[in-house]
Amino acid sequence: MLLLFLGPFVLLTVLFFVMPAIITAFLALTNLDAAFQGTYVGLDNFRGLFADPLLPRVLLNTVVYVFFTLICFNTGLGLVLALLTTHIPDRVGTVFRAIWLLPRLTPMVVYGLLWLWFVDPTKYGMLNTARSWFGLAPLDLISASPWLVIVLVNGFIGASLGMVILTSAIKSVPEDYVRAARVDGASSLAIVRHVILPLIRWPLTFVLVNQTLALLTSYEYILLVTGGGPFYDTTVYALYVFRRAIQNGDYGYGAALAFILVVVGAVAALSYWRLLNFERMISAPKIEAD
Amino acid sequence: MGRIVLDKLGKRFGVVEALRDLNLEIADAELIALLGPSGCGKTTTLLMLAGIYKPTSGQILFDGVAVNDLPPQDRHIGMVFQSYALYPHMTVFDNIAFPLRLLRRPVDEIQRRVLEAAALVQIEALMDRRPSQLSGGQQQRTALARALVKQPTLLLLDEPLSNLDAKLRVLMRAEIKHLQRRLGITTILVTHDQVEAMTMADRIAVLRDGLLQQVGTPDDLYYRPANTFVAGFIGSPPMNFIPAQVETTDGQVAFAAEGMRLPAAEWTAPHLARRRGGPVLVGVRPEDIRLSLVPGESAVQGRILDVEPLGRELVVAVTVGRQVVVAIAEHGFAGKPDQPVGMFVPPERIYVFDPTTESAIV
Known part of the structure; x- marks a missing residue:
């Protein structure tokens, strides 16, 4: 019985997480190149990490990217959207959230292209058309402030997961607490601060942790919008792995970089699990199978 | 204030x-x-x-x-x-x-x-x-x-x-x-x-x-x-409601229902006069009913359906014709199910309601 229920998921995890991780670990010990030729080189690739002149820049980029996207959008805007859409009539809120979720259902490339058209540097881009109405000259936003565009592109789509999770968390706060706080004299803002936020602390922490890990491994939109350039200026760690391994054909070194990310992710996930006591958030099963 | x-x-x-x-x-x-x-x-x-x-x-x-x-x-x-x-x-x-x-x-x-x-x-x-x-x-x-x-x-x-x-x-x-x-x-x-x-x-x-x-x-x-x-x-167990008709014999007003005839209080007669022969709903609180196991003592005769002891008192359900009437008996009441029982209701403790509007008449 146990195998029947868990089996499919164990299989998926082994096939798409454990196996690739093991293969990555093995590849990291080779100098496999674009022609798929390589020999065992021991820990040379890992030693190379310390000598990589690009890596400090990439790490700093990663911190900037994760921090701003996470705080301003994936958690911050997600929370704001959840609060706003639960404080307006229910049906309007649902429609609004559904619209905000649309990009998630859109293929990544389409979403990325939409942004590229929006910030197109010529006068035909949407942003520049709008600027022309006010007599402003066309702006090349991607060159002028690439980080702004990257954070916006990732943030607007990233906020929706937090929005959905936090919306259901806010809705699960018993109505009586909010009513009691109103009678006690609290304004809407005071209710959010003193009642709602403390009561949704766990889901909020979950969103924060989950999105940190998700952002650490994400690079798709950056690849689509700036390609990590100019040079390596907007390349984050996950994109660096992709560029070194796939674009430069340096599979051995790329695997070493990727392996570090796997280890960081696994260690972070496990320590969050322990530190934040995730087990408390999981309700006991209603039935048990032997 | x-x-x-x-x-x-x-x-x-x-x-x-x-x-x-x-x-x-x-x-x-x-x-x-x-x-x-x-x-x-x-x-x-x-x-x-x-x-x-x-x-x-x-x-x-x-x-x-x-x-x-x-x-x-x-x-x-x-x-x-x-x-x-x-x-x-x-x-x-x-x-x-x-x-x-x-x-x-x-x-x-x-x-x-x-x-x-x-x-x-x-x-x-x-x-x-x-x-x-x-x-x-x-x-x-x-x-x-x-x-x-x-x-x-x-x-x-x-x-x-x-x-x-x-x-x-x-x-x-x-x-x-x-x-x-x-x-x-x-x-x-x-x-x-x-x-x-x-x-x-x-x-x-x-x-x-x-x-x-x-x-x-x-x-x-x-x-x-x-x-x-x-x-x-209001009241527990709730009031009994008995469909009845207003009858007058020798200037005496009474409520006639299946298997029972309850005399009305004298002061209610003027209020009930124009309802003579008409239907009313008679309300009797369980605590106002007195039960008697002595045969022939009361006008209304019924049969005990069930007795629920509550300690200090007993809730007794009595069938009169097809009607079930709930009464409260004091501790020590010896009636058992299926036993015949007499009921006495003080006329001044009877409530009368209009069966269609459900409003009180007196």
Whole structure:
């Protein structure tokens, strides 16, 4: 019985997480190149990490990217959207959230292209058309402030997961607490601060942790919008792995970089699990199978 | 001062009319109960008084001032919720202090007033606990202290005792009543429990399907119910309703039903005169019926269907013809099921209702 229920998921995890991780670990010990030729080189690739002149820049980029996207959008805007859409009539809120979720259902490339058209540097881009109405000259936003565009592109789509999770968390706060706080004299803002936020602390922490890990491994939109350039200026760690391994054909070194990310992710996930006591958030099963 | 007037108050939720044209005046320092089954509009009324719902029609006046558009925080009310709604992440002290902190009172004043409120309900020893570490009774007291700490002019209690066990309920009933008298706060109690309403309230307003049925003192409602709904809702076990006809023989008015003939009280004759031969609904409270096992002693003869011992008294169900009548017998009543039994009903204890309008006739 146990195998029947868990089996499919164990299989998926082994096939798409454990196996690739093991293969990555093995590849990291080779100098496999674009022609798929390589020999065992021991820990040379890992030693190379310390000598990589690009890596400090990439790490700093990663911190900037994760921090701003996470705080301003994936958690911050997600929370704001959840609060706003639960404080307006229910049906309007649902429609609004559904619209905000649309990009998630859109293929990544389409979403990325939409942004590229929006910030197109010529006068035909949407942003520049709008600027022309006010007599402003066309702006090349991607060159002028690439980080702004990257954070916006990732943030607007990233906020929706937090929005959905936090919306259901806010809705699960018993109505009586909010009513009691109103009678006690609290304004809407005071209710959010003193009642709602403390009561949704766990889901909020979950969103924060989950999105940190998700952002650490994400690079798709950056690849689509700036390609990590100019040079390596907007390349984050996950994109660096992709560029070194796939674009430069340096599979051995790329695997070493990727392996570090796997280890960081696994260690972070496990320590969050322990530190934040995730087990408390999981309700006991209603039935048990032997 | 806390004089409350509800003037033609109404509330709709879409097509559902939760409350219609409620007129009610509540005197300063009065404890009034809104009584009725679930869905009767009593909680809707309370939430409108609290300022959480907006009335769709009519007015709410606090001391002569309309407060329809006043937000809850400006109404000087304290409220105890059925669920108590104690903030789970705050200690007892912080829960009680919350309304004062929102008013930005000085720290030493908050400290003093919280301890005063806690002393009123005897929870001074629990100040550092969290709600989850409190018993139901202690949670109830904390909720009361939080409602009272602002020194409100109006106290709203939403089914405050329904989550307590039977023993504690009797205790808290007396305590809340005593506290209310002592502090002289106008109080509105919402309940579906007629015993709670009868024992605690100065006056009771009975609601049904959003319509006010009757307002009066507990005695008014018990002895002079306006209709069959109020008569059946107040009192336990509920009043017996027996379809009957008004008969007059030798100037004596009586109610004739299957297997029984109950003489009416003399003073009721003029009221019943024009209903001669017509149908009425006769109401008899179980506690007004006297049962007798001595054959031939009473006019009404029945057969015992069931006997439920309640300790101090017994609830006896008696079949008379096809009608089942419930009576209360004193401790020591020896009747057994299937035994013939005589019933005696004092004429002055008979209630008469119109079977179509359900209103009281006398």
